[in-house]
Amino acid sequence: MPDEQLMSGADTIFALSSGRPPAGVAVVRVSGAGARFALETLAGAVGEPRRMGLVTLRDPTTKEALDRALTVYFPGPASATGEDIAEFHLHGGRAVVADVLAALGRLDGLRLAEPGEFTRRAFANGVMDLAAVEGLADLIAAETSGQRRQALAQASGALGAAVAGWRERLVGIMALVEASIDFSDEGDVPTNLVASAQTDVAALQRDVAAALDGARRGERMRSGLVVVIAGPPNAGKSSLLNALARREVAIVSAVPGTTRDAIEVHLDLDGLPVTVIDTAGLREGADPVEKEGIRRARERMALADLVLWLEPADAPGEAAPEVLAPLWRVATKCDLAEPPPSDSDSKRDAVRHRVSARSGAGLDGLVVDLTAAAAELIGGEPPLVTRARQAQALDAALAALGEANRRADSHPELIAEDLRRAAAALGEVIGMVDVEDVLDAIFRQFCVGK
Ligand SMILES: Nc1nc2c(c(=O)[nH]1)N(C=O)[C@@H](CNc1ccc(C(=O)N[C@@H](CCC(=O)O)C(=O)O)cc1)CN2
Ligand SMILES: Nc1nc2c(ncn2[C@@H]2O[C@H](COP(=O)(O)OP(=O)(O)OP(=O)(O)O)[C@@H](O)[C@H]2O)c(=O)[nH]1
Ligand SMILES: [Mg+2]
Numbered sequence: 001m002p003d004e005q006l007m008s009g010a011d012t013i014f015a016l017s018s019g020r021p022p023a024g025v026a027v028v029r030v031s032g033a034g035a036r037f038a039l040e041t042l043a044g045a046v047g048e049p050r051r052m053g054l055v056t057l058r059d060p061t062t063k064e065a066l067d068r069a070l071t072v073y074f075p076g077p078a079s080a081t082g083e084d085i086a087e088f089h090l091h092g093g094r095a096v097v098a099d100v101l102a103a104l105g106r107l108d109g110l111r112l113a114e115p116g117e118f119t120r121r122a123f124a125n126g127v128m129d130l131a132a133v134e135g136l137a138d139l140i141a142a143e144t145s146g147q148r149r150q151a152l153a154q155a156s157g158a159l160g161a162a163v164a165g166w167r168e169r170l171v172g173i174m175a176l177v178e179a180s181i182d183f184s185d186e187g188d189v190p191t192n193l194v195a196s197a198q199t200d201v202a203a204l205q206r207d208v209a210a211a212l213d214g215a216r217r218g219e220r221m222r223s224g225l226v227v228v229i230a231g232p233p234n235a236g237k238s239s240l241l242n243a244l245a246r247r248e249v250a251i252v253s254a255v256p257g258t259t260r261d262a263i264e265v266h267l268d269l270d271g272l273p274v275t276v277i278d279t280a281g282l283r284e285g286a287d288p289v290e291k292e293g294i295r296r297a298r299e300r301m302a303l304a305d306l307v308l309w310l311e312p313a314d315a316p317g318e319a320a321p322e323v324l325a326p327l328w329r330v331a332t333k334c335d336l337a338e339p340p341p342s343d344s345d346s347k348r349d350a351v352r353h354r355v356s357a358r359s360g361a362g363l364d365g366l367v368v369d370l371t372a373a374a375a376e377l378i379g380g381e382p383p384l385v386t387r388a389r390q391a392q393a394l395d396a397a398l399a400a401l402g403e404a405n406r407r408a409d410s411h412p413e414l415i416a417e418d419l420r421r422a423a424a425a426l427g428e429v430i431g432m433v434d435v436e437d438v439l440d441a442i443f444r445q446f447c448v449g450k
Helices: 003-008 035-043 094-105 117-124 130-141 145-155 158-185 191-213 215-223 237-245 288-302 363-378 388-406 412-430 436-444
Strands: 012-016 023-031 053-058 065-074 085-092 110-112 225-230 263-269 272-278 306-312 327-332 351-354
Touching: 012 035, 012 094, 012 117, 023 035, 023 094, 023 117, 035 053, 035 065, 035 085, 035 094, 065 094, 085 094, 094 110, 117 130, 117 436, 130 145, 130 158, 130 388, 130 412, 130 436, 145 158, 145 215, 145 272, 158 191, 158 412, 191 215, 191 388, 191 412, 215 272, 215 363, 215 388, 225 237, 225 288, 225 363, 237 263, 237 272, 237 306, 237 327, 237 363, 263 363, 272 363, 351 363, 388 412
Parallel strands: 012 110, 225 272, 225 306, 306 327, 327 351
Antiparallel strands: 012 023, 023 085, 053 065, 065 085, 263 272
């Protein structure tokens, strides 16, 4: 083991960072003081920093060729983890990858990385703040362009930069308040210092509150908008789900009470993530299994962002239950019945769409309307705040700022204490304070190699 590695105390870690073999190319990353040693030993050369080179990789013991591969060396601290990094871009065959990983594992001081360990080191070395780490997790999980856009902004440090700006302003405000405390020792309290501090606090409150305003939107973008299909048995709920998903996800039958479990599909509507959930038809007097399905249906409706209430055009009139979310009445099987005279529905809860899963009629219109609703709820410029954890910390900061602002001018020491709490809460957002358990929770979500 190289001496500097013993001194740094941290192991050198390695992992397959690309997807599951077989694949066209597989990328193995090595991070830590032994990265250089790994290249020297397997490739026989390190190469110019940050330049790829084509080499033959050899087993260090037998000297057998393992692959013709591309390698690149990134010396720390200007690297993705802040440590020395070596990358092996291999042919993505299972045996190539397995044999190269095995050869690395036999090198002194190298061990397989734990999930998220590369990113954990990037965080520990100040390459990324905690919000950026969360953004990176979201970037890897992103299924739609909208999610990608929001995650990339956060992974690139958008929230971290905003928080840094707020903290800087807070430090300026604290200086004003501290100055007024010092003056008060001299029996000459310039109250305008505190007044000026309070003006600045109010401005800061407005900016933090504005960022918090987007939090719900950010969380919905991460998790996807939840649209629940509900209605009486046999209304054509599962048929509509299948039509929206364009595949036979749910069982459709003429027997009422077919669906019991809630069935989810993920749609990408113009880059916006929408989860559509098919549920058991609501009715009284069902058997115990169906009853449980109906309980789950109601539970899903209670958590929905939007409910589609389906009623067959040839047997309309089943009253929709009260729900918190907006509810759209959708007439189904419109191939079976003529539309009723237009004044037959009261304006307030008029049927909003007439569809037929069989003929396809009305489906495009429904999707256009859903896309517009999604754009309304989660579209637009990506918000800064995207997680409940971030929102809670900012809420705490806002509360402390509010306290500071409400205090009488005569208590600068108490104002200073409020401001320190606000600063600590802002620090939590970017992981400067008190986040060990949060860290474990976040890094557990990552895959090995990230
Ligand atoms: N092959 C490969 N592709 C990858 C990654 C990787 O680690 N390896 N990434 C892994 O997530 C992402 C790219 N992220 C990276 C982030 C920073 C640096 C880096 O060297 N940063 C230095 C120098 C910056 C510069 O010269 O412009 C620095 O920030 O100091 C490299 C990759 C996506 N693609
Ligand atoms: N003519 C016509 N029949 C339809 C249409 N959509 C569904 N059906 C029929 O209506 C019956 C019930 O359809 P499902 O989609 O299973 O209804 P559901 O609401 O999921 O029923 P449950 O799961 O039992 O609550 C099936 O026989 C379907 O073929 C349609 O647009 N037109
Ligand atoms: Mg069904």
